[in-house]
Amino acid sequence: MESQQSNNQLHVIFLPYPSPGHMILMIDTARLFAKHGVNVTIIATHANASTFQKSIDSDFNSGYSIKTQLIQFPSSQVGLPDGVENVKDVNDRTSLEMLGKISHGMSMLQDQIEVLFQDLQSDCIITDMMYPWTVESAAKLNIPRLYYYSSSYFSNCATYFVRKYRPRDNLVSDTQKFTIPCLPHTIEMTRLQLRDWIRATNATTAYFELIFDSELRNYGTLYNSFHELESDYEKLSKTTIRIKSWSIGQLVEIAYGLENPGHNFIWVVRKNDRGVENGECFLQDFEERMKESNKGYIIWNWAPQLLILDHLATGGIVTHCRWNSILESLSVGLPMITWPMFAEQFENEKLLVDVLKIGVAVGAKENKIWNSFSVEAMVRREEIAKLLRF
Numbered sequence: 001m002e003s004q005q006s007n008n009q010l011h012v013i014f015l016p017y018p019s020p021g022h023m024i025l026m027i028d029t030a031r032l033f034a035k036h037g038v039n040v041t042i043i044a045t046h047a048n049a050s051t052f053q054k055s056i057d058s059d060f061n062s063g064y065s066i067k068t069q070l071i072q073f074p075s076s077q078v079g080l081p082d083g084v085e086n087v088k089d090v091n092d093r094t095s096l097e098m099l100g101k102i103s104h105g106m107s108m109l110q111d112q113i114e115v116l117f118q119d120l121q122s123d124c125i126i127t128d129m130m131y132p133w134t135v136e137s138a139a140k141l142n143i144p145r146l147y148y149y150s151s152s153y154f155s156n157c158a159t160y161f162v163r164k165y166r167p168r169d170n171l172v173s174d175t176q177k178f179t180i181p182c183l184p185h186t187i188e189m190t191r192l193q194l195r196d197w198i199r200a201t202n203a204t205t206a207y208f209e210l211i212f213d214s215e216l217r218n219y220g221t222l223y224n225s226f227h228e229l230e231s232d233y234e235k236l237s238k239t240t241i242r243i244k245s246w247s248i249g250q251l252v253e254i255a256y257g258l259e260n261p262g263h264n265f266i267w268v269v270r271k272n273d274r275g276v277e278n279g280e281c282f283l284q285d286f287e288e289r290m291k292e293s294n295k296g297y298i299i300w301n302w303a304p305q306l307l308i309l310d311h312l313a314t315g316g317i318v319t320h321c322r323w324n325s326i327l328e329s330l331s332v333g334l335p336m337i338t339w340p341m342f343a344e345q346f347e348n349e350k351l352l353v354d355v356l357k358i359g360v361a362v363g364a365k366e367n368k369i370w371n372s373f374s375v376e377a378m379v380r381r382e383e384i385a386k387l388l389r390f
Contacts, residue, residue, distance in 0.1 A: 009065065010123050011039040015113065017128035018048050018102060019087040021324050022150045025224050026128060027052045029148070029248055031059055034066035041120055042066070043113060045073035047085040069116060071109055078105040106131075117141060126222065132207075132214035144219030151323040153225055153233035153245075154355065155347035157183065159198070159212065160241055168194060175365070182240065184232045185355050192366040193346040199367070220244035224327065230351070318362070321345035326352065340364050 012033055016026040027042065034040040042049075042056065049068050059066050073085045078101040083089070085105070090098045114137050117125060126146040127134040138145030149156055158180050162168065167178040168191045177188040197205040215221055225247045227234060237243050319325045321340045326348060329336050336359040338349040346367050352359030 009037070009039045011041070011121070013117065013120060013122040013125045014040065014042045015125065015127040015131060015134065016042070016044060016048075016148075017130040018045070018085055018106065021322055022128050022130070022148075023048065023052075023086075025150055025324065026126070026148055027055070029126075029222065029224070031055065031064075031066065032248070032250075034059055034064040037065075039065040040067070041069050041122065043069045043071060043116060045085045045109075046070055047073065047083045047089075051086075069120070071112055071116070074105050074108050077108065078102075080105065103130075113137075114140075124219075129211055129215070132210040135214045135217050138219075147215045147218045147221045149215070149221050149223050151344050152326075152348055152351055153223055153230040153237050154351040155323075155344035156215075156223075157233050157236050157241065158187065158347040158350070159195075159344065162194065162198060163209075163212065168199070182236075184236065187350050187354055189346065189350065190365070193340075195343060195367055215243060216241075218243070220246065223247050224323065226250075229330065229356075232355075233351075321348040321352070323348060330358075336360070337362055338364075340367070342367055 012030075014026055014030040014033075016023040030040050030042050044052075049070055053068060056066055056068055075082050075084065080098070080101050084098075085102065087099060087102060090102070110133060117137055118141060122143065124144050124146065125134060125138055126148055128148050129150065134145055161180055161182045165181045167181060171178060171191060174191045177190055180187045180189065191199055195208075196202060197208050221237075221243055223234075223245055225234070227247055230247075234245065234247060237245055316335045316337070317325070317329050318337045318339055319329060321338050322343075322345060326336070336352060338352055338359045339362045340346045340349045341364065346364075349359065349361060349364075353361050
């Protein structure tokens with residue numbers, strides 16, 4: 001490894017967060033940096049590193065200066081089974097306790113990670129947004145820290161102005177619409193569509209306030225986006241909010257044919273989402289009917305989304321509006337039906353439907369953590385069928 005590095009080669013440390021939507025983006029970015037001549041070190045726990053190590057080894061064997069620095073996840077100390085080190089490993093989506101243990105385990109590694117920052121003597125650290133404490137870590141070492149934001153410029157701008165001006169206050173009801181101030185487009189939301197920690201102070205509010213405030217103290221922010229998609233909000237972020245930022249998204253040229261409603265489909269369902277209707281397991285029965293009709297296919301828990309999108313039979317996508325899925329769908333020209341559920345997904349839906357006008361909203365009304373949705377907020381089957389016909 002040392003023989004491939006020159007003394008004046010820029011050394012950058014990447015610290016990803018153990019969630020697929022965060023980690024995949026950062027690992028791809030780290031590899032991109034290495035392919036542009038940067039000496040890259042990725043800090044990760046053993047189980048998380050195993051998901052991408054083959055790609056890192058391939059890059060290293062191709063002559064790029066990239067390696068993984070392993071750290072031991074404190075599984076027994078936080079009460080988790082060995083190997084459960086990533087959000088994707090939590091099969092029960094309602095298990096906030098398990099998710100909390102993963103976050104707590106990562107926070108316990110702070111001292112060890114800070115020692116690595118010092119020992120590795122890097123020129124810069126790039127850390128996921130979920131590690132606000134790394135601002136101080138970088139300051140101690142007198143090196144820049146870049147904040148990796150795993151979603152859109154639009155959602156970050158919307159969140160910033162909602163937090164700053166609090167337009168959701170003094171509303172008559174949770175369903176009354178308010179306009180987000182200072183945006184170049186008229187964007188209306190309801191209080192129910194806001195993230196729970198913004199809507200009302202709760203146990204995670206202080207943590208997320210630290211996350212977003214830390215961005216203002218960064219050297220800059222990396223976005224997995226591109227200028228042509230979000231030029232207005234890229235400019236707004238740099239001028240009004242005054243955050244130095246860079247867009248690092250890439251497009252893949254793939255052609256897709258459009259399919260009419262009623263054609264074959266693939267539905268990815270988490271195992272704990274197996275619904276019960278009239279005392280029977282609805283989704284299991286539905287799966288059997290689809291096998292008999294040969295019209296649809298259910299994949300339980302996880303699916304290779306890029307492989308599915310990279311198929312001529314794929315004609316559209318119903319997306320929860322996570323940024324990864326949006327970019328993948330945009331790059332291949334797929335029509336999108338938007339079904340946001342939680343986090344910044346409702347802001348991303350506004351970008352697709354109201355600003356870019358390349359999506360159709362299914363009508364989700366409430367931002368709720370995981371799958372704790374009320375009957376009132378449920379999207380009915382008639383609405384879904386109508387949009388698919390559209």
